Amino acid sequence: MLYAILCYHDEDTVGSWTKEQDAAVMKKLAVVQGGLTKQGRLGPVARLLPTTSATTLRKDDPPLVIDGPYAETKEQLLGFYIVDCNNLDEALDVARDLGAANPGGAYEIRPVGMMTPGSLKT
């Protein structure tokens, strides 16, 4: 069974780390990730940019683009995609296509700041 582990934390707290503090945390995480990678058990790992860079697409008809992160609490996180796009407009186009195939709910579109592909064999 594959498991997704979703990371939550206070963005003000993480954002206030100095470069050294940030690097120290990343180093400790890399040790854990390294072990999983060797065993071929780690999939992609991504660090997202802050929520201020987020855009939300409500999958209504027609779809509605809203600046900012997904803020409702009445829906739940059900899945995610990683897509390679030149800009936000392209990412929104992909989201619209996906939304047309599966209307209802919303997509939050957030740039990925850092990503490692992982060693998972499918």
Place this chain on the structure above:
Amino acid sequence: MTDTAWIDTALTSARPQAVGALLRYFRNLDTAEEAFQNACLRALKSWPQNGPPRDPAAWLIMVGRNVAIDDIRRSRKQEPLPEDEAISDLDDAAEALAERLDGSHYRDDILRLLFICCHPELPATQQIALALRIVSGLTVKQIARAFLVTEAAMEQRITRAKARVADADVPFETPGAVERAERLSAVAAMIYLIFNEGYSASGDTAEIRSPLCEEAIRLARLLLRLFQSEPEIMGLTALLLLQHARAAARFDAEGAFVLLDDQDRSLWNQKMIAEGLALIDKAMRHRRSGPYQIQAAIAALHARAARPEDTDWTQIDLLYGALEIMQPSPVVTLNRAVAVSKVRGAEAALELIEPLGQRLSSYFHFFGVRGAFLMQLGRNDEARVAFDRAIALANTSAEAAHIRMHLDRLMRDSQPHGSEISKK
């Protein structure tokens, strides 16, 4: 991180919202600040034992308000006729609960708090100092250090600014759309001032003053979270991030200023650049251009160029052209001229800045740029005159040192053998 560091972080990030709300209740800046301080003292006692509250800002607002009301009561007891009704409408537990649930005030509370610091009668330095004290919660000592003045001088500056603000009519009613937009733009300008105060530091003071840049970025982010659909606030945040991303490369080991073309681009902070680019990308979708977005777009073109020769100067020239129309200023034209010199040569650039001579007759950068153009054209005698003038007008030792480097090169080049002019 130590055990209580999380409390400091929580208090700092809750501060604008809490002080903003307390100001709305008490309509007096000193009372609001004191109430917040008292709430912080209680938080330091209570939070380590009970853990962080679910909503730290709401906790601080409620506690700060109750403590202040108790204080008012106590002082009233010593007065002959207590006016209970004056405080009864504030002392309502149900209202405190409502505060937690109703976040709609927060936006205007924080905007108001920032806005009172932008009082037009306050000189820019006082606006910045006041905002750093009231909104960011930096200590007077920290602010004094960043401004390179004594603590006593800064204390006096802040006290004077506060007195001015207290005399002014603080706008407490909920602003209309037009008014809100005006406040937003005044606040954005003030945040940019804070940033520039840190950014314009010279090599020997850059480290001391860079907290100003970081604080400006924090405030810009705060504003953007409150006004998520404002392209100019996205542009401002992007601009600050893209400029600050170059901080580590802007000065060499001796503290001398390093020109953009000569910077070690591997020292640029890629995380900040990524965030800045994402924000400007997001802003552009609104098709509502503005000065911050354009300046951010220019900074983005520099950030995107892996090597100086990859810079899209044609696009930068066009963007400065757009900025000139939006915000006509000889300084913008001067900046555009640098792009023009890369695209169409120094002759065309020199022609563009010639009419600015009178208005920029005491502006360091004008003579530095003019000297550089003349040097490129091989007009060394005229270049030397311009550089001499620039040195006389230099604001920092780093600026003067940079021009002296040009002059040294001219001296070397004017020796009979080995001219290197064609190289540049």
